Every structure is written in structure tokens, then in C-alpha cells.
Amino acid sequence: MPQQDSKTAKRKFLPYGRQTVTTHDIASVKEVLESDWLTQGPMIDRFEADLAEKVGSKYSVACSNGTAALHLAMLSLGVGRGDTVVTTPNTFLADANCARYVGANVAFADIDANTGNISSEALANLLAKDHDKRIKVVIPVHFAGQPCDIADISYLARKHGAFVVEDACHAIGASYEHEGSVITVGSCYHSDLTVFSFHPVKHVAMGEGGAITTNSYHLNEKLRLFRSHGMNKLDCELADMAISPEGIPNPWYYEMRYLGYNYRLSDIQAGLGVSQLSRLDESIAKRNQLANVYDTLISKAFPDGTVKPLKREAGRLNAYHLYVIAIDFEGCGISRAVVMNSLRDAGIGSQVHYVPVPLQPYYRKHTRAKEGDFPEAESYYATALSIPMYPALEPQDCEYVIATLKNILR
Numbered sequence: 001m002p003q004q005d006s007k008t009a010k011r012k013f014l015p016y017g018r019q020t021v022t023t024h025d026i027a028s029v030k031e032v033l034e035s036d037w038l039t040q041g042p043m044i045d046r047f048e049a050d051l052a053e054k055v056g057s058k059y060s061v062a063c064s065n066g067t068a069a070l071h072l073a074m075l076s077l078g079v080g081r082g083d084t085v086v087t088t089p090n091t092f093l094a095d096a097n098c099a100r101y102v103g104a105n106v107a108f109a110d111i112d113a114n115t116g117n118i119s120s121e122a123l124a125n126l127l128a129k130d131h132d133k134r135i136k137v138v139i140p141v142h143f144a145g146q147p148c149d150i151a152d153i154s155y156l157a158r159k160h161g162a163f164v165v166e167d168a169c170h171a172i173g174a175s176y177e178h179e180g181s182v183i184t185v186g187s188c189y190h191s192d193l194t195v196f197s198f199h200p201v202k203h204v205a206m207g208e209g210g211a212i213t214t215n216s217y218h219l220n221e222k223l224r225l226f227r228s229h230g231m232n233k234l235d236c237e238l239a240d241m242a243i244s245p246e247g248i249p250n251p252w253y254y255e256m257r258y259l260g261y262n263y264r265l266s267d268i269q270a271g272l273g274v275s276q277l278s279r280l281d282e283s284i285a286k287r288n289q290l291a292n293v294y295d296t297l298i299s300k301a302f303p304d305g306t307v308k309p310l311k312r313e314a315g316r317l318n319a320y321h322l323y324v325i326a327i328d329f330e331g332c333g334i335s336r337a338v339v340m341n342s343l344r345d346a347g348i349g350s351q352v353h354y355v356p357v358p359l360q361p362y363y364r365k366h367t368r369a370k371e372g373d374f375p376e377a378e379s380y381y382a383t384a385l386s387i388p389m390y391p392a393l394e395p396q397d398c399e400y401v402i403a404t405l406k407n408i409l410r
């Protein structure tokens with residue numbers, strides 16, 4: 001075997017997140033490719049059944065991505081012009097955009113900078129000012145994988161007459177204690193709908209993919225219609241077109257009652273999803289193990305608190321989609337750009353989750369937001385950095401990341 005020269009040996013690049021694809025995943029996709037169905041076939045049904053079982057919901061509707069899932073959620077709840085949708089500033093654009101797709105306005109409730117999650121106090125303040133009850137939906141996000149205060153948020157929203165759509169794109173596999181029981185994120189115990197994304201950096205990777213879970217028969221039916229052009233074959237409205245003179249259903253006939261979209265997932269993606277989902281518990285356990293390693297390394301390397309992990313809330317199982325740290329860049333006299341570039345030069349990927357959505361040019365115009373309006377989200381943003389977190393990472397990789405960071409900040 002050739003000897004590796006330690007000076008020339010190149011470290012494998014550690015991205016901030018990445019998928020794991022096993023031979024089992026490949027076999028599952030191959031099974032679909034060799035079957036009669038590439039889309040709208042039995043693998044979709046299987047994925048939906050597996051997901052509903054995993055999270056403990058009655059129904060699950062697979063779709064093309066998490067953004068489509070959010071749009072479908074708005075459509076199924078009948079959100080439109082004149083309505084307001086509240087979400088968190090510390091999230092991906094899609095949580096606000098889905099409201100704009102259906103003509104609704106967006107408002108943001110500030111976060112708790114220690115966790116990155118939406119603050120129920122900030123939400124309560126927004127709701128209290130909404131005298132004419134424009135707020136129709138609240139979309140809390142389980143940021144980075146840690147469940148937010150969903151029981152409080154749900155109580156506040158429902159008291160106001162608003163729907164709750166949980167964004168669990170970071171949090172499949174997470175759970176939280178509530179009144180002595182463990183509630184799985186996605187079971188919709190505290191919400192009307194929960195949305196998921198299956199983008200490659202997420203726990204369940206399908207290339208692209210999304211899903212919505214619900215316990216409502218009617219929402220499930222609507223989501224399915226909107227997912228596929230608003231097209232229906234059963235229960236048709238125009239009986240004279242749907243039924244033959246002999247009184248039997250016309251086999252070709254379909255009917256469109258709603259303006260829907262093509263937000264379908266393919267069986268190829270579902271094949272990957274079924275296999276990936278079967279490893280979810282393993283992935284969550286490994287991510288938690290790595291988070292513990294990082295927590296210990298950080299407290300040893302930075303006893304003065306220059307670098308801190310996000311606060312862990314008691315009684316919550318964090319899915320650790322991301323491992324976010326807060327760095328006192330100002331105190332260290334170094335910019336985040338320099339730190340990120342230095343990490344990259346050392347073979348370590350990092351990212352910032354997220355630029356506060358209301359400060360995006362589009363939302364500054366839409367909501368008249370300006371710097372200073374979301375002090376918690378802005379102070380969080382000033383220090384946040386996501387460092388590598390994915391199941392294939394090893395504890396010695398975490399050691400390398402923290403040692404490198406310490407060198408850079410020194």
C-alpha cells in the first residue's frame with residue numbers, strides 16, 4: 001500500500017451539511033426504476049404511509065419540495081387577499097413567500113436570540129394589535145431542529161382564531177414533552193398542518209421533495225387536489241358529463257374545481273425517501289451525539305463565552321438539522337466573512353442561517369421593515385454561524401473544526 005505523506009495528505013472537505021446515501025437507498029431507487037411506475041405510483045403511497053406512521057399523523061401528502069408544501073398549506077386553508085400570515089424573521093424565505101403567492105400580507109414576530117426560535121411573547125404582542133383579526137395563519141419554525149414553544153404558540157393562535165402551520169423542515173424526528181406526554185413533531189398535535197422539506201441537506205434527502213401532514217380529512221383532500229392541478233376523478237360535480245347514459249362513471253372523465261398546480265413528487269424520489277426515512281432514528285441519534293461532542297469542545301475551548309452553542313431547551317429532542325454557534329466577532333476583532341473564508345481554506349464549510357427575512361429588499365418594501373425593528377433576530381444574526389453537522393461526521397472532525405476555529409479567533 002502506498003504510504004500517505006502527512007504533509008501532502010489532503011483533508012476531506014467538511015461541508016456544513018450533506019446527505020448520506022447508502023447502498024440500501026440505491027437499491028430502493030433501482031427498484032422503482034425497474035418497476036412500471038416512475039411517478040404517481042405505489043412508492044408515493046408507501047412514502048406517505050411511512051411518514052404518517054413515523055410522525056403519528058392521520059394523513060401525509062407528498063409533494064415536490066418544502067416551498068410547494070407551504071404554498072399548498074396556504075391554498076388548503078383558503079388564505080388570500082386581505083389575510084395576514086405571521087412567521088419568524090429567522091427562517092428561509094419560503095415561509096414568508098408562501099403567503100405572498102396567495103396574495104396575503106406577511107408580518108413577523110421576533111425571536112428569542114438564545115434559541116433562534118420565534119418568541120411567543122412577540123407573537124402575543126402582534127396578535128393583541130390585530131383588532132380586525134386579519135391574522136389568519138401563524139407559521140412557527142422549529143429552528144435548526146429544536147422544537148419551538150409550539151404549545152404556547154398554538155394556544156395564542158387558536159384563541160385568536162388563526163390556523164397553525166408548523167414548519168418542520170429542520171425538525172423531522174424531533175419531539176417535545178407536553179403535559180407528561182412526548183409529542184412528535186409532525187403529529188399536528190398543536191397545529192392544523194406540518195410541512196417538511198427533503199432537500200439534500202435535510203435529514204431525509206430526496207434531491208428535492210416535501211410533504212404536509214395533517215389530521216384533518218378535509219385538508220388532506222384539498223391538499224391532494226391542489227397538488228395535482230385541482231383535478232378530481234371521483235365525486236364529480238357535473239353528473240351529466242361524469243356519468244354515461246347507462247349510469248356508469250365515464251372512465252376518462254376528470255374535473256377541475258380549483259386552480260391547482262403540478263407539485264407532484266416522483267416515485268423515484270419517493271423510493272429514496274422510503275429508504276432514508278427508515279434510518280431517521282439513527283440519524284437523529286448520531287446528530288445528538290455530535291452536538292454533545294461540540295458542546296463539550298466549545299465549553300473547553302472558549303470558557304469566556306466568545307463562542308457559544310444555541311441554548312438547549314429542557315424536555316425537547318432536537319433533530320439537529322443545523323449546529324449553530326454564536327461567535328462574538330466584534331469582541332474578537334474579526335469579521336464573519338474572514339472567519340468563514342479561513343474555515344473554508346482549512347477545509348471546513350460554514351453558513352449563516354438566516355439573513356432576517358424582513359430585512360430582505362422585497363420585504364422591506366412589503367412590510368416597511370427597517371433595521372432595528374427585530375432586535376432579537378438582528379442580534380442573533382450578528383453572531384450566528386452554522387458549522388458542519390451531518391451523520392457521516394465523526395467526533396474527530398468536530399475536534400478539528402473547533403481547534404481550527406480557536407486558531408482563527410485567537
Ligand SMILES: Cc1ncc(COP(=O)(O)O)c(C=O)c1O
Nearest residue numbers: 065066067092094169197198199
Ligand atoms: C425552514 C425552511 N422552510 C422551508 C424550506 C423550503 O424547502 P425546499 O427547499 O424543499 O423548498 C426550507 C429549505 O431550506 C427551510 O429551511
